[in-house]
Amino acid sequence: MNLLIARCRTDGHLTDVRIRDGRVTEVAERLRPARDEDLVDARGGALLPGLHDHHAHLLAMGAAERSVVCGPPAVNDAAALRAVLRGAADAVPAGGWVRGTGYSESVAGLLDRTALDGMVADRPVRLQHRGGALWILNSAGLAAVASALDDSLDVERDAAGHPTGRLWRYDVRLRAAIGAEPPDLASVGERLASYGITGVTDATPDLDAAGLELIGTAVLGGRLRQGVQLLGAATGTPLAPGLSSGPYKILLRDHDLPGLEELAGLIDRSHRAARPVAVHCVTRESLLLTLAALEIVGTCEGDRVEHAAVVPPEMCEHLAAKRLTVVTQPSFIATRGDTYLASVDPRDAEHLYPYATLLAHGVPTAPSSDAPFGDPDPWRTMAAAASRRTPSGRVLGSHERVAPGVVLAGFLSPPHSPGGPPRRVAPGCPADLCLLGEPVEAALARPSADQVALVLRAGKPVFQR
Template sequence: MTGRLFRRVEVAGRVVDVRTDRTRITEIGQELRPRDETVIDGGGGALIPGLHDHHLHLLAMAAARASVDLSEARTPEDLRQALATQAQTTPEGTWIRATGYHEAPDRPPLERGFLDRCCPRHPVRVQHRGGALWVLNSSALAQVPLDDSPDVDRGPDGAPTGRLFRYDERLRGRLPREAPDLAAVGAELNRLGLTRVTDATPDLDPAAIGLLTDAVRTGRLPVELTLLGAPTAPPPAGFRLGPEKLLLPDHRLPPFDELCARVEAAHAHGRAVAVHCVTRESLILTLAALDQSGPLAGDRIEHCAVAPPDLYPRLQNRTVVTQPAFLRDRGDDYRREVHPDDVPWLYPYRSLLDAGVEVLPSSDAPFGPLDPWQVLRCARDRTTRDGHRLGAGEAVETRVALAGYVRGRTVEVGQPADLVLLHEPLRAALRDPDAALVRTTFGPAPR
């Protein structure tokens, strides 16, 4: 049996039956007669298109599951205890990887000396929660070739502090290769109702692309996969080729002419670009480069974390991919650390839509919460952990954020058959979005 018959499911406010084959919805009506197919009684729950997370990092998600989580480490002692505890059960000389670390104004930056004291017998690398910074201890630094670029932070004596910016590609060849548990990532996506993902990792090498496409082919990642970091040629196999990811290092923005050349090179191959922008300065630089190079359908701004309204006219005909859940997870830090002039324009949503800009919600997992239902709540509430509301006028209804997750797909004949069955009607689900509402997820047929 290759098809499905959904009995008594809510679609567009009506309770109907829906029939699908392996790839498409083939019939919608009342009391459809079963054939040689799987019959699923929806009990009046909503049947909606599978959700699409428009910006995440699959291999980093898999790695984070095997890492020490430092997101709740509020003091140096919390950090020391978490790493030391991991060291007790890790064979001497084996790498320890930690994620989620956040620096705070009331304590000194994390450097190798502190990590040496925490774990003197292990190479250690700690990733900042934003993903751009790694901090290595002395044992780890001894195994990694360092260049003379500003990406390697050095002290007054010229010795490396252990702080490496945007160094992932240069680290990769010197780190232990471990098979990522993409099946666990796939199970989590399935549980949350995600059937489509756009991996926004830049500069994916053939090995990484092979890991991802093999996981899709074997069903360990039951999703339709779009890659931003795959090369334009050769033609893709097992994934969709998205806009080309252009990563602008926040600590060292590229020269204007260099960014223009990168945009023009992608456009010359008929490929849009997806440009990482988390500061006002990076957004202004990006928009100037896009204006200089000329528009191409599909050009995207990733994050658009600070966007004052005077820039909105230049964002029209481009797509903004935003992460509302950062306001909850990091909003209290933003209130303390972001320049006061930028706080009102953090992760705008409603005003961008009103200005005619397409906005797509996403998670940036593992650097932000993956749960799309939490993202819906955050887009509506815009409330920090401490209860402060940031940019109340930028709030959007949960149905608006959900529309971004499905991006024009509907439950109609001819539409794709990757679907999500909820326990409740949609109106009730959107009043209080929660992952527990997902009853079953039906991913796309393998490509």
């Protein structure tokens, strides 16, 4: 498909942009339309490279669409949780599973099998904590997956050795035991495209063959409308067209952190395979452990820290010295900030999800969603980073505010260099583009996905308002 986008703003200038064979071929003040191309009048709207979400979980996003929301702001107390789960249980046939997501202890405390049995006992229930790491099953659910329960610390047990229903990092094992239907990635792709997103870094750790096939087939068949970089594909794994491998994801389980030598060995093996690492760090302890391991084995270009949820200022200096990149999630302050204020160690509250401090120390920092555990809308993320307001309106870490334009630049940074110089619309670049309905300055004054007018992937429309 050949296109001429007329009267669009690129780098602040009013230009025309010609697209042929999936690439931008010309950018000039005035271009004459050719007979074999369609004309789009941008009416002065900004034409940007497509946005890239630097950390999301595509399969979990698809699965979440078939789940009931069990946490704030939709569900805020035990009575509401019971009603939601009971309603979902009544809607599924006998033996069918109830799948809930987004649970927070602020709703009904620390749940286990007994607590869930008091809400739903006649259907198997699996409830995912909003952090994504913890699944909570009722007794019927535990009985249904009994053969998949191992003796690792991932299966919490009581003093008598019986499973409590709390399972850590059990996604793959649960999916295999339940035989759940594959998630629909077409709807995920449509939703992301409506935000102007043309690329995603999937941060699911240790992707198995089934997960790789699901994502690869969806991209190849056009159901998933984004290019995908994978952090969880094993080094050397053949990938389908449209997929690429990024840094190797190392998941640090906060309930069972590895020893220093073990982590250093994991990083070293990845480096020796010429692959940087992306280390999951959501606590002060996990970040300290990661920095200590990198002190032993050294860093390589492209090493990054995922989340960096707690970063005291002195650690910023170490991140900068080691030339590490941070991929953060500003929207968590907007969605979880009040819970953080009530539950996080006070000494860490002012250092949650830093942004401005990291940039001030010269640490390349890029925004992301962590969807479905965070808000997938990048425009709401821009607003959240600028306000740092919690759901109740309190400001958490005002010194970490950054302007929406800084966050947009992060979403425009390349997949292989998050936080690096933003991509530009220029001859030769892929025609993965996002056209806004107004100039970028006006769009950033009130960030909203409603301003996305047209999205192209390889020169073909994948969303149009």
